[in-house]
Amino acid sequence: MISHLWHLIKKEVRELLTPATVIPIVIMAIIFASIGNLTGGAVEDTLSASPVIGIINLDGDNETYSAIIYDTAIAMNASIVFESDDINDLQEGLDVVRERGAMALIVIGPDYNESISSGEKGNLTVYWNMKGTGIFSSMSSAPVDIMLSEVSRSTTYALIEESSDLDPENITSPIVYSSTTLLGDKELVGLGPETVAGFLQSQSFTMPMLIMIIIVMLGGIIISSMGQEKENKTLETLLTLPVNRTVIVSGKLLGSAIVGLVFAGIYMVGMNIYMDNLMIGDVDLSEFGISMGTAETALVGLMVVLAIVCALGICMILGAFAMNYKAAQSLTIPITFLALIPFFVTMFTDYQSLSPILQALMFAIPFTHPMMATNNIMVGNMELVYYGIAYLAIFALATVFITVRLYKSDILLTGVGTTVKGSRTRRRMRK
Amino acid sequence: MDALVVKDLYKAYGNDVAVGGVSFDVKDGEIFGLIGPNGAGKTTTLRVISTLLTVTSGELTVYGKSVTEEPNEVRKIISYLPEDAGAYKNLTGRQYLEFIAGFFTSGSTKKEMVDRGVGIANLGERIDSKVDTYSKGMMRRLLIARAIMTQPKLAILDEVTSGLDVINATEIRGIIKDLSKEGTSVLLSSHNMFEVEYLCDRVALIDKGKIVADGAPDELKKEYSANNIEEVFIKVVRG
Ligand SMILES: Nc1ncnc2c1ncn2[C@@H]1O[C@H](COP(=O)(O)OP(=O)(O)O)[C@@H](O)[C@H]1O
Numbered sequence: 037m038i039s040h041l042w043h044l045i046k047k048e049v050r051e052l053l054t055p056a057t058v059i060p061i062v063i064m065a066i067i068f069a070s071i072g073n074l075t076g077g078a079v080e081d082t083l084s085a086s087p088v089i090g091i092i093n094l095d096g097d098n099e100t101y102s103a104i105i106y107d108t109a110i111a112m113n114a115s116i117v118f119e120s121d122d123i124n125d126l127q128e129g130l131d132v133v134r135e136r137g138a139m140a141l142i143v144i145g146p147d148y149n150e151s152i153s154s155g156e157k158g159n160l161t162v163y164w165n166m167k168g169t170g171i172f173s174s175m176s177s178a179p180v181d182i183m184l185s186e187v188s189r190s191t192t193y194a195l196i197e198e199s200s201d202l203d204p205e206n207i208t209s210p211i212v213y214s215s216t217t218l219l220g221d222k223e224l225v226g227l228g229p230e231t232v233a234g235f236l237q238s239q240s241f242t243m244p245m246l247i248m249i250i251i252v253m254l255g256g257i258i259i260s261s262m263g264q265e266k267e268n269k270t271l272e273t274l275l276t277l278p279v280n281r282t283v284i285v286s287g288k289l290l291g292s293a294i295v296g297l298v299f300a301g302i303y304m305v306g307m308n309i310y311m312d313n314l315m316i317g318d319v320d321l322s323e324f325g326i327s328m329g330t331a332e333t334a335l336v337g338l339m340v341v342l343a344i345v346c347a348l349g350i351c352m353i354l355g356a357f358a359m360n361y362k363a364a365q366s367l368t369i370p371i372t373f374l375a376l377i378p379f380f381v382t383m384f385t386d387y388q389s390l391s392p393i394l395q396a397l398m399f400a401i402p403f404t405h406p407m408m409a410t411n412n413i414m415v416g417n418m419e420l421v422y423y424g425i426a427y428l429a430i431f432a433l434a435t436v437f438i439t440v441r442l443y444k445s446d447i448l449l450t451g452v453g454t455t456v457k458g459s460r461t462r463r464r465m466r467k
Numbered sequence: 468m469d470a471l472v473v474k475d476l477y478k479a480y481g482n483d484v485a486v487g488g489v490s491f492d493v494k495d496g497e498i499f500g501l502i503g504p505n506g507a508g509k510t511t512t513l514r515v516i517s518t519l520l521t522v523t524s525g526e527l528t529v530y531g532k533s534v535t536e537e538p539n540e541v542r543k544i545i546s547y548l549p550e551d552a553g554a555y556k557n558l559t560g561r562q563y564l565e566f567i568a569g570f571f572t573s574g575s576t577k578k579e580m581v582d583r584g585v586g587i588a589n590l591g592e593r594i595d596s597k598v599d600t601y602s603k604g605m606m607r608r609l610l611i612a613r614a615i616m617t618q619p620k621l622a623i624l625d626e627v628t629s630g631l632d633v634i635n636a637t638e639i640r641g642i643i644k645d646l647s648k649e650g651t652s653v654l655l656s657s658h659n660m661f662e663v664e665y666l667c668d669r670v671a672l673i674d675k676g677k678i679v680a681d682g683a684p685d686e687l688k689k690e691y692s693a694n695n696i697e698e699v700f701i702k703v704v705r706g
């Protein structure tokens with residue numbers, strides 16, 4: 037019995053864990069890892085880069101306020117690729133900026149200093165040199181943005197210092213408050229809700245994404261493998277061998293679950309690289325007791341395993357009705373939906389804020405539970421976690437039970453829908 | 468003891484009766500042929516005997532064991548080869564034989580069983596290639612080997628030679644003849660009446676789910692004064 041089971045598990049793993057199934061998930065992991073690298077890298081680069089600019093100053097460079105522009109540029113290590121005090125040089129300036137790949141050409145208007153001293157706005161014209169059209173193209177000019185807002189701040193301070201003895205810093209931001217965020221039964225001293233939400237989101241992104249991708253991928257693989265088993269009649273052959281049907285079903289289930297866990301492992305590696313690269317100066321809430329210990333991690337692991345078993349159970353029930361490889365493909369749609377719904381719900385809203393009816397619906401979808409487990413554990417909402425595990429276990433057992441029943445019935449071989457075709461043939465034959 | 472006794476077998480798919488009251492028996496060591504046109508009910512009958520489909524009504528016993536009461540006992544002594552079957556495409560021929568043998572024995576007898584299978588398949592070095600590189604003839608030889616290496620008491624073969632070229636078909640017929648010499652009883656189905664005449668000790672002609680004639684090929688030919696089984700069939704059906 038046990039040796040038969042082991043035998044079936046080995047076969048299943050050998051059939052499912054092939055280059056054709058592993059390569060897509062490896063590629064997915066690599067894409068995640070490199071997106072993390074790219075965005076992380078791009079953000080860091082621009083933040084540490086210094087401005088490269090040209091300046092045309094039409095308002096004498098020794099005046100107080102235009103000097104601030106030069107001082108700020110120097111303080112930021114800017115390289116100034118073009119300098120002039122004649123508006124007739126504009127075209128030449130633009131050409132140099134283009135050629136040298138500078139970020140912008142800044143033109144200081146003729147009445148810049150006078151306007152500011154008399155309480156009006158100073159006038160700058162900025163020619164931005166946009167490189168490329170990709171998502172990060174606008175980011176390449178970020179250092180000049182930073183420089184200009186620094187100029188603006190310094191100018192404000194200079195104006196305040198002229199007319200008052202007070203600290204300009206205190207005038208521009210006159211109040212200070214310390215935050216404490218109440219989350220579940222925890223008090224997070226010194227943190228605002230945005231910070232906490234940001235951390236929780238980054239934490240809760242990983243798990244739903246993992247569950248969703250693994251279930252969609254694995255579902256497709258299992259259902260088409262069942263379609264293939266029927267087309268090749270290998271299932272038919274297996275069912276005439278002296279093996280208990282429960283052992284056949286369990287072997288298929290456990291074998292594919294192992295494959296699912298291998299996929300999950302590959303994916304987690306990619307996802308971790310992605311997350312590591314995105315966390316720039318992010319807070320770590322573990323010092324506030326918002327974190328997962330070994331026991332909690334094990335709970336989440338258990339939920340992932342159970343969710344995979346549930347998904348496989350559903351797939352095997354669906355797959356039992358597929359007569360061949362082609363028919364199997366369309367059967368992956370329901371399982372994809374079941375994975376996507378809780379994914380979007382946990383991404384864009386949360387369980388607690390749903391109406392009771394929607395909560396019941398979400399609870400009924402097994403994949404919801406591991407998706408929200410991380411956050412529930414971190415917030416201390418353990419009740420939902422334990423109910424979730426109980427529900428997953430019952431659901432998994434039920435699918436195994438139903439599958440075994442199906443394997444004992446005719447449906448596995450005759451499918452559904454063929455009766456119509458059969459009856460037509462018979463009627464024709466009777467004529 | 469008879470290898471197989473089928474008594475008044477009915478099998479319906481929903482409301483459609485595919486097999487409508489079929490009775491026949493297969494003697495120990497005999498090759499018995501179920502012959503008839505497409506849709507006659509041959510596959511349905513074989514699947515019921517092989518414990519794959521439930522029985523609507525009727526009694527079936529394989530070497531005295533009831534198909535409906537003790538399917539697991541029946542599975543130990545039969546071997547079923549479905550029509551147009553394949554194997555797991557990521558396994559090699561040898562791995563497939565090892566996989567099947569693992570359900571019957573273990574250890575050194577398992578090795579013997581696999582070696583016997585490798586011998587019957589007679590695929591040379593190709594036994595260690597992945598099965599999805601096999602031609603149709605090679606696949607059929609592998610599957611025949613799988614069905615026979617377990618030394619079943621009753622082999623149930625559905626259209627074993629259909630779709631094969633003359634050489635492969637002849638070779639497989641040879642394997643079946645040898646098999647019965649070693650004492651295995653064989654129940655096969657075919658719509659190729661010449662093949663059945665050559666292979667079978669006795670045949671049953673089945674049409675529209677009912678047996679219309681049965682007996683040894685020579686007796687049937689004499690009875691209906693026909694030159695071959697095909698003529699017998701046409702005479703019986705046209706009435
Ligand atoms: N899964 C099924 N569902 C409904 N009718 C079927 C099914 N399989 C076969 N039949 C019908 O049962 C009859 C006998 O089919 P089958 O046993 O396959 O015949 P044969 O093997 O002699 O060609 C046919 O009329 C066929 O249409």
Ligand SMILES: [Mg+2]
Pocket residue numbers: 506509510511550626
């Ligand atoms: Mg048939």
